[in-house]
Amino acid sequence: MxxxxxxxxxxxxxxxxxxxxxxxxxxxxxxxxxxxxxxxxxxxxxxxxxxxxxxxxxxxxxxxxxxxxxxxxxxxxxxxxxxxHVLVGGLKLPVGRDPEPQQLGFTMGSSADSLISRIENGPRIARAAMVAGRALTAHEHRIAALIVGGKTNREIATQFRVSVRAVELHITSIYRKLGIHRRAQLASALAA
The missing domain is CATH 3.30.70.1060 (Dimeric alpha+beta barrel)
Known part of the structure; x- marks a missing residue:
């Protein structure tokens, strides 16, 4: 891909x-x-x-x-x-901008800065998963970023038009791949 x-x-x-x-x-x-x-x-x-x-x-x-x-x-x-191609280190946003990286889906009215922020967050998640020995899927990547952005399981389910249980199964897979057990550990596992 x-x-x-x-x-x-x-x-x-x-x-x-x-x-x-x-x-x-x-x-x-x-x-x-x-x-x-x-x-x-x-x-x-x-x-x-x-x-x-x-x-x-x-x-x-x-x-x-x-x-x-x-x-x-x-x-x-x-x-x-x-x-x-994403280069190591990602992109840096100008100081003073608020990119709101929590929402990954296509959002009418979101800015190019928001897109850059989403891109910048992507490589960190992929690198953390590779350190654990297993790559996150693109969908797991998006869910992990939403979790770090503070979204609840219900909010994620609504955004992707799936059940809360489907989101929970993806989260379990993410945790297993990253070698963590709790939501609070996700951000630090991704930043590793």
Whole structure:
């Protein structure tokens, strides 16, 4: 699997954007649940947005992007897909910014800074799991970040549209892979 940054620029003068927004949002939320969308958000002026995605290759991702209701409705001026590699050390945010890294799904109105924060949090989780000898899945990675961000099991279940029990099973797997036993140990295990 490879990671890609997808940049969309919308036809901002088109009145149909508002009508297609709920379908666009549902489409990307479903891709987030499937592990394709890792994070994303709109530019402040809502003229477009960035998304971090994971796919087998750029053609597979292009097919998914082409299924977006905005793209199908010709409401997008341009789409740019670039393969992206996380470098050791991650990205640093400017001082004074509040990135709110707790929410990992596609959120209409979240900023590019929030996406950068999500990306920055990702490698630490992956490194901690590798130290334990087992890699977290993309979904476990998102759940672990939400837990560290202070979300309850019920809130996580609601976000991913699954049962609380399904979330509990993922948490058990995360704990086993990281060699921990309690929620309070998660942040320090990930920072190790």
């Amino acid at each position: 490879a990671r890609f940054v997808v940049e969309m620029v919308f036809e901002t003068e088109d009145e149909r954007l508002g009508d297609a927004r709920p379908a666009h949002r549902r489409y990307w939320e479903d891709l987030a649940v499937r592990g394709v969308l890792l994070g994303g958000g709109l530019y402040t002026d809502e003229s477009g947005g960035l998304m971090l995605c994971e796919a087998a290759d750029d053609r597979a991702l292009r097919r998914l992007v082409d299924g977006d209701p905005y793209v199908r409705g010709k409401l997008v001026r341009s789409v740019r897909i670039r393969e992206w």
